[in-house]
Amino acid sequence: MTILNADTRRSRSNAAPASPDWKTRSVCRGKLADDFYSTIKSHKERARALCVGCPVIVECxxxxxxxDDAIYRWGVGGGLDPEQRRALELEELLGNVPNLAMARVLVSPRWLWRLRQLKAGCRSLEGIAAVLTQDGLLVDVVTVRVAVWWSGGEGSRMARLAPGDKRTWRAQLRDDYADVVVALHDLGARRADIAAYLGIPGTNGAKGVADVLKAAAARGLELAA
Structure with a gap:
């Protein structure tokens, strides 16, 4: 196997302090800030498009x-929107720390086409990571997730359903992800945070998580009885 990322193997997100002048090298410097704090999808996409090619995306x-506040987060920063940064916080709560330098490699001109190809063809982040490992890259799932976000993808932890699987996302959440929902809840994560981690943010996502937790609590009471 050809290891293409020897220099970036464990560049943790909080590994080294940024150079004090990193902001002077940012692509967004001097650009309109409105796109970075807009709730309009097209505006956020413009902001993220600038971030992908920025040489200081990791520092940013x-x-x-x-x-970021513990509960409230605003705007696109470092190529991620508030819900994605919320999800990343829970990834790290589970011990999944991304290699941001490697994520930058995945969105470089050499590898971005491959990442987009795999996003279309694989049903899960785990599947993308497995194929990239076969391609010769040392990657883990959370690093791939950050790269997918940077490339404009959703990066959901919930896998795309297989052809013929007619379940709703609520049924999939209940059937396939109840264990991780309960585990994150036991670690102190809020329902909205758990929904963001899974890739189903918003009111509906939090409600779906609440339903799973309610069902788990009911099963616990039945077992105790």
């Missing part, structure tokens, strides 16, 4: 996360 993401 680390800086943005340091300033």
């Amino acid at each position: 993401l680390n800086n943005q996360r340091q300033s």
Whole structure:
């Protein structure tokens, strides 16, 4: 196997302090800030498109996360929107720390086409990571997730259903992800955070998580009885 990322093997998201002048090298410097704080999808996409080619995207993401509030987050920062940064926080709560330098490799001109190809063909982040490993890259799932986000993809933890599987997302959440929902809840994660981690943010996502937790609690009471 050809290891293409020896220099970036464990560049953790909080590994080294950024150079004090990193902001002077940002692509967005001098651009209109409205897109970065807009709730309009097309505006956010314009902001993220700038981020992908920025030489200091890693420094920006680390800086943005340091300033994020525990509950409220605003704007696109470091190529991620607030829900994605919320999900990344829960990834790290589970011990899944992304290699951001490797994620940058995956969105470089050399590899971005391959990443987009795999996004279309694979049903899960685990599937994408497995194929990229076969391609010669040392990647883990959370690193792939960050790269998928940077490339404009949803990066959902919930796998796409197989052809012929007619379940709703609520049924899939209940059947396939109840264990991780309960585990994150036991670690102190809020329902909205768990929904963001799974890739189903918003009111509906939090309600779906609440239903899973309610069902799990009912099963626990039945077992105790």
